[in-house]
Amino acid sequence: xHIYYFSGTGNTYTIASTIIETLRNHQTKAELIxxxxxxxxxxxxxxxxxxxxxxxPINAHAMSPFIWRFIKNLPEGQGRDILVFYTYNSSAAIGExxxxxxxxxxYNLRVLKGLQMPNHLIIHEDEIIDNQKRYEIGxxxxxxxxxxxxxxxxxxxxxxxxxxILSFFNRHxxxxxxxxxLFTKLEVQKNKCMDCGHCKIQCPVSNIIYINGSYxxxxxxxxxxxxxxxCPNKAIRIKDNDKIKLVN
Numbered sequence: 001x002h003i004y005y006f007s008g009t010g011n012t013y014t015i016a017s018t019i020i021e022t023l024r025n026h027q028t029k030a031e032l033i034x035x036x037x038x039x040x041x042x043x044x045x046x047x048x049x050x051x052x053x054x055x056x057p058i059n060a061h062a063m064s065p066f067i068w069r070f071i072k073n074l075p076e077g078q079g080r081d082i083l084v085f086y087t088y089n090s091s092a093a094i095g096e097x098x099x100x101x102x103x104x105x106x107y108n109l110r111v112l113k114g115l116q117m118p119n120h121l122i123i124h125e126d127e128i129i130d131n132q133k134r135y136e137i138g139x140x141x142x143x144x145x146x147x148x149x150x151x152x153x154x155x156x157x158x159x160x161x162x163x164x165i166l167s168f169f170n171r172h173x174x175x176x177x178x179x180x181x182l183f184t185k186l187e188v189q190k191n192k193c194m195d196c197g198h199c200k201i202q203c204p205v206s207n208i209i210y211i212n213g214s215y216x217x218x219x220x221x222x223x224x225x226x227x228x229x230x231c232p233n234k235a236i237r238i239k240d241n242d243k244i245k246l247v248n
Contacts, residue, residue, distance in 0.1 A: 001030045002042060003053040005034060006035040008229060009225050010248060011138075014117075014139065015055055015139070019146055023150075049080070052083070053082070053084070055085045058092040058114075061094075061166040062166070065222055071101060076106050077107030082108065083145075085115060086113075087116075089116070092159070095114060111156075112155070120248065181221055184223070185239045186217045187237060197210070205220055
């Protein structure tokens with residue numbers, strides 16, 4: 001199985017690791033591939049019969065544009081099995097659009113499941129009181145879904161907890177993203193930066209540059225929070241907003 005995933009704060013990677021472990025426990029091989037703006041599906045002749053698994057986090061009721069672009073650019077499925085898991089904190093309106101586009105492309109959608117996972121961007125400490133429980137439930141649901149698939153079952157189970165209108169606009173226009181970039185800009189604090197370059201290397205859309213002796217975010221941020229989450233010295237923050245902090 002080819003597992004294409006993206007994880008910003010670590011939730012989706014936890015699910016990907018759970019899938020890998022479950023498959024190995026059932027003597028099934030899997031390859032883990034991280035999605036970025038350059039990723040394309042491996043559709044060579046020797047892989048066309050192998051199932052695909054997609055995993056991604058919900059962002060602004062939909063998903064980051066580079067992930068939606070990856071899904072839109074998938075080749076024709078020709079009946080190929082596909083499994084989809086998405087992680088979210090409190091709102092998601094993506095299950096139905098995913099189902100439609102994959103069916104239209106000719107994939108055999110076997111699993112479509114939304115998983116409520118921990119909240120990592122917080123203002124108050126009480127916002128994380130059930131994070132561990134969410135991890136445990138998410139991994140349990142994932143294991144059962146993979147085992148059900150291996151047993152020949154189909155699991156299409158998602159809720160639309162978010163705004164369909166916002167989801168539509170965020171998938172098909174840049175309006176909301178541009179507004180977010182105006183009011184929620186990430187910045188690297190020079191006094192904390194270690195010059196390791198992790199943020200620049202890992203950014204999935206190459207939005208971070210090194211200029212005049214410091215790392216700076218350009219104007220294509222997709223708010224995946226990978227840079228903030230993985231910074232070894234917590235040098236990245238939301239500009240002019242010290243109330244919101246990231247917890248791992």
